[in-house]
Amino acid sequence: MSTLVAYFSATGTTARAARALAEAVGADLFEIAPEQPYSPADLNWNDKDSRSSREMSDETCRPAVAGDAPDMSRYDTVFLGFPIWWYVEPRIVDTFLEAHDFAGKTVVPFATSGGSGLGRAPQRMATLAPGATVTEGRLLNGRLDADDLRAWARSL
Numbered sequence: 001m002s003t004l005v006a007y008f009s010a011t012g013t014t015a016r017a018a019r020a021l022a023e024a025v026g027a028d029l030f031e032i033a034p035e036q037p038y039s040p041a042d043l044n045w046n047d048k049d050s051r052s053s054r055e056m057s058d059e060t061c062r063p064a065v066a067g068d069a070p071d072m073s074r075y076d077t078v079f080l081g082f083p084i085w086w087y088v089e090p091r092i093v094d095t096f097l098e099a100h101d102f103a104g105k106t107v108v109p110f111a112t113s114g115g116s117g118l119g120r121a122p123q124r125m126a127t128l129a130p131g132a133t134v135t136e137g138r139l140l141n142g143r144l145d146a147d148d149l150r151a152w153a154r155s156l
């Protein structure tokens, strides 16, 4: 069994963290790409009518994921990365969690943000991945050190 790093990234920051993590721990990498990419206007958190604001104000919103899904049966540990949006994981991460069977797997959240922590994201994610062990996760803001990432992965 092996390790997957799956991530959503709207503007590239989480993508960089995900690549560094996958390389450091020798994991496969999968991008959770939205069927409809997010434009800069979509990401405007000052506009309560922007796409991201509308999605995040609706707990049941599940934006569609593009492309082929990974074969989850190959993995026992899944690092799941995302930008913090309104203190939690973007709804498209919820789409991904509900689309796969994580029972018996370890799901490790990681995030980038403007400063907020993971907040309630791990708890929310646990409710969407029945039977999985969802760890408390970690912010991967700033410079990432491969040895530090490996030590973190070993400690899980």
Ligand SMILES: Cc1cc2nc3c(=O)[nH]c(=O)nc-3n(C[C@H](O)[C@H](O)[C@H](O)COP(=O)(O)O)c2cc1C
Pocket (backbone or CB within 6 Å): 008, 009, 010, 011, 012, 013, 014, 015, 043, 044, 045, 052, 053, 082, 083, 084, 085, 086, 087, 088, 112, 113, 114, 115, 116, 117
């Ligand atoms: C709609 C939206 C909401 C955000 N909400 C938060 C927040 O609650 N706390 C925070 O620290 N950063 C917040 N941010 C900033 C992002 O988490 C941060 O820029 C992140 O690194 C972006 O990652 P990405 O480039 O992978 O999309 C928000 C960004 C967007 C677009």
